[in-house]
Amino acid sequence: MQRIAFVLGAALGLIAGGPAWGQSAPHLGAASGGASSAEVTSGNRFNPDLSVILEGIAYADDRSGDADALVAAAAGINQAHGHDAGGHAGEEPGFSLKPTELAVSASVDPYFDAFVHAVITEAGGMDLEEAYFTTRALPAGLQVKAGRFLSGIGYHNDKHRHQWQFVEQTLPYQQLLGAHGLRDTGVQLTWTPATPFYTRFGVEALQGDQEVVGRFDGESALDGVVPASVVDRYGDPKAGPRLFTAFAKAAPNLGYSHELQAGVFGVYASDHQELHTDPDDHILTGQYWLAGTDWVYAYDAPHQYGRGDLKISAEYLYAVKDLEVAYNPAQPPTVGDDRTFREDGFYVQGRYGFAANWRAGARYGMVGLTNQKAVGATGSAEHYGRSHRVSANLTWTPTHFTRIQAQWSHSRIATGSGRETADQYFLRYILSMGKHGAHDF
Amino acid sequence: MIRILLSLFLVLAAAAPALAQTRVVATTTSMAVLARTVGGDAVSVTTLAPPDRDVHYLQAKPSMMRRLRRADLLLAVGAELEVGWLPAALRNAANPGIRPGHQGYFEAAAQVELTGTYQRADRAMGDVHPAGDPHVNLDPVRMARVAEALAARLAKLEPAAAEAFRRRAEGFGKQVQKRLPGWQERVADSPGVVAFHKDINYLMDRLGVPIRGYLEPKPGIAPSASHLKRLIADLKARPAGVIIRHPYHPRDPVRKVADATGWRTAALPLDPELGAGAEAYFALIDAYVAAIAGDR
Numbered sequence: 001m002q003r004i005a006f007v008l009g010a011a012l013g014l015i016a017g018g019p020a021w022g023q024s025a026p027h028l029g030a031a032s033g034g035a036s037s038a039e040v041t042s043g044n045r046f047n048p049d050l051s052v053i054l055e056g057i058a059y060a061d062d063r064s065g066d067a068d069a070l071v072a073a074a075a076g077i078n079q080a081h082g083h084d085a086g087g088h089a090g091e092e093p094g095f096s097l098k099p100t101e102l103a104v105s106a107s108v109d110p111y112f113d114a115f116v117h118a119v120i121t122e123a124g125g126m127d128l129e130e131a132y133f134t135t136r137a138l139p140a141g142l143q144v145k146a147g148r149f150l151s152g153i154g155y156h157n158d159k160h161r162h163q164w165q166f167v168e169q170t171l172p173y174q175q176l177l178g179a180h181g182l183r184d185t186g187v188q189l190t191w192t193p194a195t196p197f198y199t200r201f202g203v204e205a206l207q208g209d210q211e212v213v214g215r216f217d218g219e220s221a222l223d224g225v226v227p228a229s230v231v232d233r234y235g236d237p238k239a240g241p242r243l244f245t246a247f248a249k250a251a252p253n254l255g256y257s258h259e260l261q262a263g264v265f266g267v268y269a270s271d272h273q274e275l276h277t278d279p280d281d282h283i284l285t286g287q288y289w290l291a292g293t294d295w296v297y298a299y300d301a302p303h304q305y306g307r308g309d310l311k312i313s314a315e316y317l318y319a320v321k322d323l324e325v326a327y328n329p330a331q332p333p334t335v336g337d338d339r340t341f342r343e344d345g346f347y348v349q350g351r352y353g354f355a356a357n358w359r360a361g362a363r364y365g366m367v368g369l370t371n372q373k374a375v376g377a378t379g380s381a382e383h384y385g386r387s388h389r390v391s392a393n394l395t396w397t398p399t400h401f402t403r404i405q406a407q408w409s410h411s412r413i414a415t416g417s418g419r420e421t422a423d424q425y426f427l428r429y430i431l432s433m434g435k436h437g438a439h440d441f
Numbered sequence: 442m443i444r445i446l447l448s449l450f451l452v453l454a455a456a457a458p459a460l461a462q463t464r465v466v467a468t469t470t471s472m473a474v475l476a477r478t479v480g481g482d483a484v485s486v487t488t489l490a491p492p493d494r495d496v497h498y499l500q501a502k503p504s505m506m507r508r509l510r511r512a513d514l515l516l517a518v519g520a521e522l523e524v525g526w527l528p529a530a531l532r533n534a535a536n537p538g539i540r541p542g543h544q545g546y547f548e549a550a551a552q553v554e555l556t557g558t559y560q561r562a563d564r565a566m567g568d569v570h571p572a573g574d575p576h577v578n579l580d581p582v583r584m585a586r587v588a589e590a591l592a593a594r595l596a597k598l599e600p601a602a603a604e605a606f607r608r609r610a611e612g613f614g615k616q617v618q619k620r621l622p623g624w625q626e627r628v629a630d631s632p633g634v635v636a637f638h639k640d641i642n643y644l645m646d647r648l649g650v651p652i653r654g655y656l657e658p659k660p661g662i663a664p665s666a667s668h669l670k671r672l673i674a675d676l677k678a679r680p681a682g683v684i685i686r687h688p689y690h691p692r693d694p695v696r697k698v699a700d701a702t703g704w705r706t707a708a709l710p711l712d713p714e715l716g717a718g719a720e721a722y723f724a725l726i727d728a729y730v731a732a733i734a735g736d737r
Contacts, residue, residue, distance in 0.1 A: 113532075141510060141525075141535040192535040198507035200533075252504035256491040259502045298502070300688050301494040305663055356663050356691060399661060400525065401564060438529035441502050 048106025048356035051434035053162045054099035058427040059091045060403030064091065067411070067422035069170075075384035075414040076175050076371055077321055077341035078212055091424070097122040101129070101162060105437050111137050119158065119215040129160065129183070141192040151182040152190065152202050153247045153265035155294040155313050163439060165351055167426045169406055171389045172345030176290060176319040178212035182267065185209065186241055197249040198261075208242030213267055213288050216242075217275040225281055230327055234273065234283050242271040249294075259298040261441065272321065280330035284339055285325035291317055297439070306397065314352040318370070319343050338376025343384075344369050357398055363391040368414065385414025393426075399431045463598050466539075467513040468523050469496055470712040471578035472549060474722045476516055479592050479610045483602045484514075489530075492712035495689050496522055497568065497661065501529035509534035511599060512545065516591070519548030520555060520575030544597060550575050552555060552590040553583040556642065568661025578712060580643035581621065581726055585614035613719055620723060628733045632680040635672070635704065637690045640711060644726070650733055653679060656686070656694055664694040676702040683732055687711050706733035 061067035063222050068090025073079055099119035108114050116283075117130040132147030150158040156170055157177070173181050187204030193199060208214035219235035226234075247265035254260055269288040294315040301308025321341035325334045345367030355361045368386035375381070393407035407426040412419055444576040451658075462485045467473035469490050476486045489505050490496050496518070509530055510513065517523055531540060539545035555573025577583045592610035596603035625648055633651040634641075639660050645652050654675060658668035676698065686695045692708075699706045709728055715719040 025712075087671070136540065137537040138535075139537075143535050192506070192510055192533070194511045195507075198503040229485065249503070251507070253504060253507070256494070256504075259504060261503050296502070300494060300500070304495050304498065304689050304691060308496065309692075398663070399564075399568065438501055438526050439535060440529050441500065 016199050034362040041248065048104050049435040049437055050235060051101075051432055051436035052433045053103070053164060053436070054429070054433075055100070056096065056162070056429055057091070057098060057167060058095050059425065060093050060343050061422055061424040063093070065093045066404075068168075068421055069332050070274060070413050070415070070422050071171075071387075071389065071411050072174070073169075073413070073415060074367065074387040075382070075416060076367055076387070077319065077343040077373065088385040090287050091426075095411045098161060099127065101160060103436060105117060107136065108133065108436045111135060121160045129180075143192070145188040145190070146186070146275065148185040149183070149188065150180075150250070151184065151204055151206070151245055152188060153182060153204075153245050153267060154292055154315050154317075155179040155261075155263065156315060158440075162430050165349060166363055166391050166393060166409075167428055168391075168409065170315070170347040170349075170363070171387065172315065172317045172367050175345060175367045175387075176212070176317050176343060178210065182210060182245070184214065184243055186243070188208075194361060196251075199248045201353070202245075203246050204245040205241040206237050206243040206245070207240040207259035208237065208269060209240075209273060210243060210269075210423055213269045213290065214243045214272070215269075215288070216271065216273045217283075218273070221275050222283070225275065225277070226283070226329075227326065230283075234285070234326060237271045237273065243267070249333050257300055257302075259296075259300070261294075261296045263294040264292070265294070270364075273326075274323070280328065282330070282334075283326045284323040285326045286321065286339075288319070290319040292318065293429060298441075301353070303353075303356075306353035306359060307356045309359075312348070314346065314348040316346040317344060320418050321348065338374075338378065340374040341372070342365060342374075345369045349394075357396060359389075359395050359397070361393045362393065363389075365391075385419065387411070387413045401432045403428075442475060449591045454600055463513045463595065464511055465514045465516055466508050467516040468518055468527065469578065470715055470717055471584070472518060473547075473715075474717050474719060475584065475588050475591055475613075476514075477717075478613050478719045479588050479606050480595055481602075481605060481609055484595070485607070488715060489527075489717055492710045493689055495687075497525065499523075499526045501526040501533070505530040506534045509539060510536050512536060512539050514547060514594070515539040517546070517548050518550055518575055518578060519576065520550035520577075521570045522550070522574045522575035529649060544594070547591060547594050549584075549587045551588045551600055552575055553577055556646075557639075567657070567659025574639065574642055576640040576711070579641055579726070579729070580647050581617040581723075582647060583643060584722075585610075585617045588613045605628050616719065616723065620726075621647075624730045627730050631733050632682040634682050634733060635676065635684040635698070637684075637686040637695065641685060641729070643709065644729060648730070648733070653725055656684070656690070656698070664691075669694055669698060673701045674696055676704060681705065683707050683735060685729070685732060705732075705735060 009335050053096040056094055090355045102118045105115045112133045113136055114133040115130060119127050119129055130149045130151040132145055133143045135143055147184055156173060169179050184206035186204055188202055188204040190200060190202040217238040219231055222235060243407055245267045247263060249263035251261040267290040272288040273285045286329045290333060293314060296313040323339045328334050347363060347365035349363035351359050351361035366386060366388045371384040373382045389409060389411040391407060391409040393405055395405045397403050405428045408423040411422045463483060465476040465484045465486045467486060470488050470492045473486050473488045482587040487508050488546045490499055496544055512590050517527060537546050556572035592606035595606045621682050628648050628650050631650045633647060633653040635654045636652055637656040651721055654672050658665055675714055681704045685707050687710055688708050695706050709732060713725045
């Protein structure tokens with residue numbers, strides 16, 4: 001509670017300080033006689049920009065409220081084998097408030113911009129979604145981002161909740177990257193060369209404190225489950241950084257109406273550890289890697305209020321966990337055996353502005369074209385099923401700042417005991433107050 | 442492979458001096474007109490937004506970032522007109538020289554006096570621009586002032602051509618002065634116009650033509666039935682003028698008001714066509730004047 005009070009106090013202080021900061025912005029024009037570099041602003045006058053985004057939903061499903069738990073438990077390499085399904089709280093039937101987003105951004109000085117994106121949950125807790133700085137003045141199209149941030153891989157990964165076109169995370173992201181996507185602390189270097197068509201390349205070195213890719217069950221999970229001597233041996237991960245990514249994006253020149261961007265990306269976690277308790281307690285360690293490709297197409301129609309605009313995006317992800325049995329007191333001979341897990345998935349989503357201020361969206365996501373665990377010594381493989389989800393929604397956006405959305409999702413989920421289905425219904429609002437920075441493509 | 446890359450690099454390097462014009466990226470075609478008019482052969486100009494799109498509603502796109510990445514000068518309208526996309530495009534363009542506050546960033550609205558500034562900007566008033574009405578592009582007199590300031594800025598980037606820039610900006614201003622009385626005369630005692638969005642006010646002020654209303658109940662808010670009803674009642678009580686919309690504005694509400702009131706309608710772009718120069722810009726003003734003057 002104290003923390004919230006502090007943040008709100010700080011936020012109010014920033015608002016009050018805003019105009020004063022604005023006035024101290026450089027007005028080069030005064031010195032140079034009309035050839036002014038001063039601006040009536042293109043977004044940087046209120047220094048820093050502050051915005052608050054409210055989101056809430058009304059929810060119902062046909063499984064007495066456990067539809068989300070079903071989806072989270074979809075059979076796959078990060079779910080099977082008796083460990084918990086991510087422990088993410090599912091949607092409760094009725095009304096609920098989504099985390100309230102607090103975004104603050106500003107130029108720090110001529111060299112750095114800084115961004116903070118915090119969320120306050122309905123229960124009063126706080127979480128730091130992002131807190132990072134970027135460089136402003138590096139030459140040759142180079143840019144460094146450092147701090148805690150959403151990785152630049154893929155298309156959907158660096159979008160915040162309020163930018164999500166659908167209420168829930170995409171199915172392949174949820175299964176292969178985690179409910180928040182890939183978010184971690186570290187440093188990113190991007191290069192935007194002055195090429196005849198748009199290209200961007202990036203690499204990231206991240207600490208590896210991530211719940212799926214960088215999973216490391218560590219001491220807290222091992223404690224009480226395995227003997228103290230084993231906790232010592234497997235309790236702490238190696239020194240970071242332990243998670244690395246690389247990505248590339250390119251966009252051909254298609255004129256003013258059409259925009260196509262394609263990308264490839266890879267993720268590698270050098271130190272991955274899982275504690276499994278089924279059938280016996282055992283520890284697997286090794287590496288997690290993931291490769292993917294992302295595609296976005298946008299059509300900008302010459303109409304107002306978004307009528308005729310179309311946007312389609314699709315991503316494919318392929319993940320491999322290359323692990324070995326590090327500890328298994330019940331079956332000592334298996335120690336050193338390989339356990340290779342492979343799973344992939346994709347989604348395709350689109351939205352179309354069928355009338356002024358109205359758009360319709362649809363999404364299909366699935367995981368498990370490949371979905372298996374291979375046991376090294378015997379060469380035998382265990383196959384998990386495929387899971388699918390179809391979503392459709394209708395969005396009303398009377399202004400830039402308001403979105404009211406109705407959504408239906410139908411899931412067919414492979415579980416240990418066969419295939420189960422769920423229908424979910426959402427009514428959602430997203431309101432944004434204050435000065436919110438423009439969104440990236 | 443390396444040899445191919447190397448030779449490609451050499452070809453590009455050899456071609457570079459030939460392309461040594463100042464690369465200007467204009468957000469709108471009106472801004473591009475100024476860059477071409479003032480810059481002449483010394484500049485190459487590309488535009489981020491074609492005139493058939495509403496600049497309020499664009500999205501930052503990779504194609505914009507590509508243009509900005511290589512730009513020497515960014516010519517924006519400013520006053521938050523492009524706030525929904527330009528900051529994001531700039532952020533990702535990785536070109537420090539054209540960021541606000543640098544020599545490579547130039548904002549037209551900052552060079553002239555703006556009207557419609559709000560002491561208290563509240564979004565309940567619609568999509569208002571607290572710094573003032575940014576739509577300076579249709580006022581030829583303000584544009585002439587922007588041209589002068591632009592000449593001074595280009596002179597800093599390319600001192601050798603300073604005199605030519607100044608002369609061309611002056612020439613543009615003289616053209617405006619020469620044409621303005623004729624325009625004003627043609628629309629004198631016009632019964633007025635109705636605009637769709639609040640974006641032609643500077644021109645109407647300049648021409649002395651009263652604005653009798655807007656299709657949008659508040660800036661950026663789509664026309665509502667109740668607002669149109671009030672507008673129709675109001676317009677019926679006046680002599681018929683002309684309702685002006687831009688081609689990207691919806692046609693139906695305009696037609697509805699026109700049918701109910703007997704006002705004429707005209708669809709005119711807010712900015713001249715892609716690649717336009719000063720003549721095309723003046724032709725656009727001519728078109729507005731002709732639409733207001735009607736067939737009287």
